[in-house]
Amino acid sequence: MTTKNMILEAYELANKQYAELGVDTNEAIEKLDKLVISLHCWQTDDVSGTENPEGTLSGGIQATGNYPGKARNISEIMTDLEKVMSLLPGKQRINVHALYGDFSEERVDRDSITIKQFQHWVDWCKKLEIGMDFNGSFFSHPNADSGFTLSSKDERIRKFWVEHLKRTRDIANEIGKQLGSPCILNTWIPDGSKDTPIDRNGMRAQLTKSLDEGFKTEYPKKHMKDAVESKVFGIGAESMTVGSHDYYLGYAIKNNKMICLDNGHFHPTEIVGDKISSCLQFVDEVLLHVTRPVRWDSDHVVTLNDETQLIASEIVRNDFMHRINVGLDFFDASINRIGAYVVGTRAVQKAFLIALLEPTNKLVELEENGKNFERLAMLEELKSKPFGAIWDYYCMINDVPIGENYIKDIQQYEEDVLKKR
Numbered sequence: 001m002t003t004k005n006m007i008l009e010a011y012e013l014a015n016k017q018y019a020e021l022g023v024d025t026n027e028a029i030e031k032l033d034k035l036v037i038s039l040h041c042w043q044t045d046d047v048s049g050t051e052n053p054e055g056t057l058s059g060g061i062q063a064t065g066n067y068p069g070k071a072r073n074i075s076e077i078m079t080d081l082e083k084v085m086s087l088l089p090g091k092q093r094i095n096v097h098a099l100y101g102d103f104s105e106e107r108v109d110r111d112s113i114t115i116k117q118f119q120h121w122v123d124w125c126k127k128l129e130i131g132m133d134f135n136g137s138f139f140s141h142p143n144a145d146s147g148f149t150l151s152s153k154d155e156r157i158r159k160f161w162v163e164h165l166k167r168t169r170d171i172a173n174e175i176g177k178q179l180g181s182p183c184i185l186n187t188w189i190p191d192g193s194k195d196t197p198i199d200r201n202g203m204r205a206q207l208t209k210s211l212d213e214g215f216k217t218e219y220p221k222k223h224m225k226d227a228v229e230s231k232v233f234g235i236g237a238e239s240m241t242v243g244s245h246d247y248y249l250g251y252a253i254k255n256n257k258m259i260c261l262d263n264g265h266f267h268p269t270e271i272v273g274d275k276i277s278s279c280l281q282f283v284d285e286v287l288l289h290v291t292r293p294v295r296w297d298s299d300h301v302v303t304l305n306d307e308t309q310l311i312a313s314e315i316v317r318n319d320f321m322h323r324i325n326v327g328l329d330f331f332d333a334s335i336n337r338i339g340a341y342v343v344g345t346r347a348v349q350k351a352f353l354i355a356l357l358e359p360t361n362k363l364v365e366l367e368e369n370g371k372n373f374e375r376l377a378m379l380e381e382l383k384s385k386p387f388g389a390i391w392d393y394y395c396m397i398n399d400v401p402i403g404e405n406y407i408k409d410i411q412q413y414e415e416d417v418l419k420k421r
């Protein structure tokens with residue numbers, strides 16, 4: 001029997017098993033195909049960027065490892081991302097940080113960037129017919145060395161970063177306009193204090209002042225949408241983070257912004273899956289940065305673990321797909337970087353597929369009737385249903401490697417491209 005026939009046969013059997021539970025696998029696949037995952041460009045080069053690739057990564061984040069083959073310029077980043085997308089089923093878009101501009105003709109500082117430095121990215125996205133998201137880069141820069149950017153009490157520093165915020169919003173608007181797909185601009189700042197600060201309120205008041213100034217211009221939501229990203233702590237800012245979750249959730253609700261939930265940015269026992277339905281009571285949309293924190297915000301490659309699953313299940317169970325923007329945020333420099341993307345993105349897609357194959361109405365019915373043993377039993381039994389057969393079929397109809405077959409493709413790319421860098 002050919003592999004194709006085996007996959008088709010397994011799919012038919014799995015389809016029947018899920019039908020017995022009242023789940024239509026074809027419908028699940030159709031819905032999964034609507035999921036667009038925003039691929040962060042910074043796993044290609046360990047967040048080095050193209051502005052000053054030899055500089056040190058600051059802002060309390062760290063990419064550990066020195067696996068060969070890291071991308072060294074925009075062209076290599078694009079080549080790597082094209083390879084990644086060729087190995088993924090479904091749809092993707094690209095998420096670019098401001099420190100990834102094209103500065104080959106002219107080196108401009110962050111308070112002077114315009115669409116010009118990002119036109120190359122936009123043209124590439126046009127060619128690939130994909131959308132693009134954008135981020136201000138408030139780290140790896142001398143004006144962030146004090147540990148404070150938008151919340152700084154030094155007016156020169158604060159103004160510099162307000163101007164950066166304004167510029168990034170303008171660029172995002174232009175990206176969305178050119179690509180005909182709203183560009184999400186995420187604003188994350190590393191501001192915080194290593195040791196116990198006194199004037200927490202003063203720092204947060206500065207941040208509010210800066211955000212209010214930076215967000216003054218209204219842009220059409222069909223072109224760009226703002227998100228603000230909170231964090232519990234960063235390396236070197238252990239005692240206090242200015243942009244905490246309480247802070248940004250409040251700011252987002254008051255100012256009609258998206259909140260960005262990065263699941264590496266909370267205390268280890270907090271789970272982002274549980275926050276989605278809370279936030280969506282009060283904000284229109286949420287941006288996700290899906291990652292895998294191991295003991296801290298370590299940004300390990302996402303896997304199909306309970307945390308990833310709850311995030312996907314909460315979105316699917318509540319029909320939140322159109323109010324959630326799924327982005328990734330991991331950077332592991334210790335393994336093949338293309339492999340990191342493919343494993344991490346496929347893990348998120350698998351979590352969504354599993355969620356789509358759940359007989360949610362039946363589970364809710366059990367819950368509402370107080371049948372908690374039955375709910376627990378069903379949840380456990382669902383784990384061993386043949387979702388893998390549906391996944392393989394989805395990869396097959398998307399014409400991408402099935403199962404672990406992408407490993408050899410990536411090994412080949414390592415030989416042909418990465419080892420020559």
Ligand SMILES: C[C@H](O)[C@H](O)[C@@H](O)C(=O)CO
Binds near residue numbers: 042047188229262
């Ligand atoms: C590059 C960073 O991961 C990113 O800007 C931010 O989203 C973050 O999560 C910082 O910890």
Ligand SMILES: [Mn+2]
Binds near residue numbers: 262289329
């Ligand atoms: Mn993040």
